[in-house]
Amino acid sequence: MTPRKPRPANAEKPARAPEETLERIVREEMNIETLKTRNSDSLDIHEVAVWQLRDALEAAYQAGIRAANSPRSS
Template sequence: MTRRKTDPAAARDALILEIAQRRFSLETLETRNSDRLDFHDVAVWAIRDALEEAFEAGRRAASQS
């Protein structure tokens, strides 16, 4: 059986998108050229929570290497 190598950048982007979807209810992080779709009001505590989650994910990934 052949194992696939996971692209680290793709894995990182997927995790960032997952955090954004869960924390901010965003569909995508792609630019859609629409103010209504590209700009969102977000509470500072929600931003902090998302950044903490991303930081912890990075720390866990680094300790597994």
């Protein structure tokens, strides 16, 4: 695994995705019931196909684009 490059000290931390968006993506794309830790290997560790991972990443990317293009509410 390639180590991550350190982020510059003045770089802002990226905003976190809304939890409900992530939960929806993993339910729909990866057939995972929840992202909450349930302290059980059989519930917390999942085997997923690469195409499920690709589809989930694509859905997250598209959700980010939609969020970036939508007007922010104050």
